[in-house]
Amino acid sequence: MMKHFVALAFAATALAIAATASVAAENISVKAVMVPKESFKMNFQDGSQHFVLLVRREGKAEGQGALAGADVTEYGWHDINPPRDGDPRGYLQFRAANGDIANIKWAVRAVFFKGDKKPRLSDYGYWELVSGTGQFANKAGVGALTIKPASKTDRLFTLTGEIGPRPGPR
Numbered sequence: 001m002m003k004h005f006v007a008l009a010f011a012a013t014a015l016a017i018a019a020t021a022s023v024a025a026e027n028i029s030v031k032a033v034m035v036p037k038e039s040f041k042m043n044f045q046d047g048s049q050h051f052v053l054l055v056r057r058e059g060k061a062e063g064q065g066a067l068a069g070a071d072v073t074e075y076g077w078h079d080i081n082p083p084r085d086g087d088p089r090g091y092l093q094f095r096a097a098n099g100d101i102a103n104i105k106w107a108v109r110a111v112f113f114k115g116d117k118k119p120r121l122s123d124y125g126y127w128e129l130v131s132g133t134g135q136f137a138n139k140a141g142v143g144a145l146t147i148k149p150a151s152k153t154d155r156l157f158t159l160t161g162e163i164g165p166r167p168g169p170r
Contacts, residue, residue, distance in 0.1 A: 025164030028143060030063035032072045032157050033150045053078040057155065061094060066135060066163050067102060070094040074157070078110075083119040086110030088147070092127070092157070100134030104159075106145050123147035127159050140166045 034057035044050040057074040061067050076090035089107040096102075108125030129141030143161015150156040 025162040026065055027160075027162055028063075028065035028067055028141065029160045030061040030065065030067045030158070032059035032061045034059040034072065034074050034155045034157055036153055049082040051080055053080070059157070066096075067094050067159065070096045070102070072157070080110060080121075082121075083112045085112065086121075086123075088123060088125075092159075094136075096135065098134065100132065100136055102132040102136040102139075102141075102163075103130050104128065104141070105130045108145060108147060121149075127161065129163055136163075138166050139163050 037056050037058050039053060039055040041054075042052045053076070055074065055076045055078065057076070059072045059074075061070045061072050071094070073093045073095075074090060075093070076088060078086065078088040078090075080086035080088070086109075087107070088110055090105075092104040092106060094102040094104065104127050106125060106127040108123040110121055110123050112119040112121055114120070123146060125145045127141075127143055127145045129136065129139055132139055141161060141163035143159055146158045148156045148158070
């Protein structure tokens with residue numbers, strides 16, 4: 001009798017864990033063309049092309065998942081040393097139509113490749129949901145981020161990954 005009770009308890013626990021896992025995360029796949037609104041640039045003036053760009057850009061997220069349809073603001077710090085490398089990083093603030101906010105921290109590694117006329121920059125990195133309100137409160141999120149030129153001034157941010165409930169206290 002005790003063996004059956006233990007087996008039944010074990011099965012119930014396994015089903016509860018499986019049910020929790022099934023609601024764990026939602027896939028995210030969004031793109032936003034980010035347009036500069038403010039920027040400040042510091043050139044190192046040491047004979048190199050090294051510069052730091054502080055920028056605020058704005059755009060609209062399009063795609064799938066909880067971030068789709070949101071207005072996006074980038075607060076970025078782009079430390080770039082052409083034609084070698086760079087370490088852009090910053091925050092993206094997504095504001096859904098209902099006012100809910102998702103604060104995302106991001107970082108990419110910038111690498112230059114030989115191009116036809118000038119070096120080509122490639123930015124690959126990650127993002128993490130660090131806080132939010134409303135539907136984004138008590139959520140975790142992580143994924144991949146790329147930044148590509150959309151025009152001479154605009155940048156295409158692409159985020160893929162997942163957002164789901166944070167685990168509760170243990």
